[in-house]
Amino acid sequence: MFARQPDQILANGLGQFTDLLRLPSGKSLTVRFVTPDDAAALQSYFRALSRDSRHRRLMGAANELPASELDKSTHVGAQNIFAVVAEIDVDGSRVVVGEARYAFNPENLSAEFGLSIDDRFQGQGIGATMLANLECRAAALGASRLIGDTLRNNDAMIALARKLGFIFTTTPGDWKQVRFEKRLSFAAADIPCESWRLAASGGFPMNVFSPAI
């Protein structure tokens, strides 16, 4: 059963669901839903990724996000697909340092995600912070499992998933990939991000710092 219907979550406006998270360095990381106004910035972000990172994120050779995928990312909530960007403040300007997308499947109560971090900002705990936040976001939609697929040689993603307690299995129909999944066992009232706990239990979300991971 859904903790909260996606359209109910969206009805309050995307801006309500911005999380202010704390990185291991102590810096703040803002994670917010993508809006149609972000299309150019999101595409620039993908173009600026290293070829390796882009290949790992898009699971294929592409110089940018294909138009159909960009369209999905900028229409948050359509088909139960949600896209977020992570931003930090650099000299007074907001800079996109990561992005993620998650899709909720109401039939089996699972959410699948993909994410990437700008090469210049990898290794600073941003991926781990975002993934922990995605767990809350997925749980707030009612997902009981969070699932990712990645290339078998993607040591960084595999180590990150292992660190956050995902278990590994095979990706159906693709031996080049490995699947990792985590049971999201918390009830709505126990979701470990305050904003998403409130969203799931019908209260009003607010910006909070994430718990330590």
Ligand SMILES: CC(C)(COP(=O)(O)OP(=O)(O)OC[C@H]1O[C@@H](n2cnc3c(N)ncnc32)[C@H](O)[C@@H]1OP(=O)(O)O)[C@@H](O)C(=O)NCCC(=O)NCCS
């Ligand atoms: C995978 C990815 C998201 C990790 O993000 P990140 O911000 O660099 O990761 P973090 O700094 O949060 O690291 C968290 C943990 O992941 C593991 N990790 C991260 N980078 C690693 C690397 N290059 N090699 C091995 N382990 C690594 C470590 O266990 C690390 O914990 P530690 O710092 O305590 O050792 C990032 O490398 C990336 O965007 N890669 C390209 C796109 C991609 O592969 N996406 C996955 C498709 S689903």
